[in-house]
Amino acid sequence: MRLLNVHDLTLRQFNAANLPKYAITSHRWYEDQEASMRDLPNGLDMSKSGHRKVKGFAEYVRKNVEGIEWIWIDTCCINQDNSHELSEAINSMFKWYLHAQVCLAYLADVPSTSDNNTFERSAWFTRGWTLQELLAPKVVVFLTGNWEVIGSKGHYSRSITPVTLNVGKWLTPEVSSITRIPQTVLDDWHSHQHFSANAKLAWAQGRETTAEEDKAYCLLGIFGVSMSVIYGEGRQRARERLRDAVQASGEQLDLTMDAPASQCISPRGL
Template identity: 40%
Template sequence: MRLLKTDTLELHGYFDDQIPPYAILSHRWEDGEVTLQKLQSGEGPQMPGYQKIVNCCAQAVTDGWDYVWIDTCCIDNTSSAELSEAINSMYRWYQKSQVCYAYLVDVPDATTDHSRPESLFQQSKWFTRGWTLQELLAPTFVEFYDQNWNEIGTKSSMRTLVQKITNISTLASTRVTTRIEDLAYCLMGLFDVNMPLLYGEGHNTFLRLQLEIWSRTNDESIFAWEFGNKPSPKRT
């Protein structure tokens, strides 16, 4: 596992029992994110996504954490083997974090009355993404931050509102992903299954996920899923 030192922004690799306590970031990818290669080459500070890394590390330092994990720069996305390992390990990494910072870039003001249906917090796209489902559920502690890194609240303190926003009993039903295959990959950790990544196979990935889950249970309701003509399933 590759971690970012919060005071120096240097990358360090750790394995298994050697992994130190760390904070973790949950966010939506946007244009100009800083990749591993860009951070190592020194090009990061010139990119739009760099300030998000700086602010995340600053928050972690304030909270007393020496390390943070950020998916944009802590994974070598050019390595299919490393990417596969990361996606298969993602749920566990979020689960073992000391705290998860959920950065909502489309929420401009932490002090707004977020209980109002028209509030930007309730409308944040963070609540619609496939990958953020496990990032909400896996960590024990989740803290929500607005676009200026002011704390909005926590998963615990806002649990009633978060349940309302996410429709917690059918939490995955309205989630979307950029790649069709990620509709399945983002659910692997929730079902505690592992399988190889095969981008390009489309909806067949979801069938593989169903088969992996079914191999562990005799509940055939796992196949009660439908794909319409739209790229997203009715249920995910």
């Protein structure tokens, strides 16, 4: 696992034996604006929104999350040019979110903490990859585009957090209403075992991904299965392989439930 140091923005590779405590991030990508691994040695370009966002995550953790010096950001902690590494990362990603001390969800389209309707309508709730980023972590702290704390979801956000930071208002009931995901699952992923594979598939209805195959790949960790990542295989083939992997684990998965977004009710009618 490759992590980014919050002090000097350098990358370092860790294995399970020496993995430090880390914060993990969740965000929507800016098209052609994101900082990649190859950008870091040359310094971030502050004219690009995605580069400013990486710096913002590092600054936020450095100033607000006590005892954490490392963060994981998908855009620059994965070598996107290496297909083997990308496939391995996608299969491992849910575990990385699960083991993080805290997940920081940056909602760029929420300008302030004073408008609840803006939070409910954030496009963050309509994306495929953000589903695992919502479900897996012990606690998710939602931040505005100005890096203000909106609130948090998670069991620990109501009592003691794994690390010291401001988690704000407990938002699990509101997030459950937006996403139609049970509060028990939002607060503690381990309760997922009480829900069928088809129930979990329903949580993804209406969510979109840029790459059509990612509609299947973003669900691997949620179903607890692994499979090779083959961009170019198409949505249908990726879905069928996902179904086969889930059924090989002993559950049934009805793909007819995974209707196109135009036939689904998106969160809050978005």
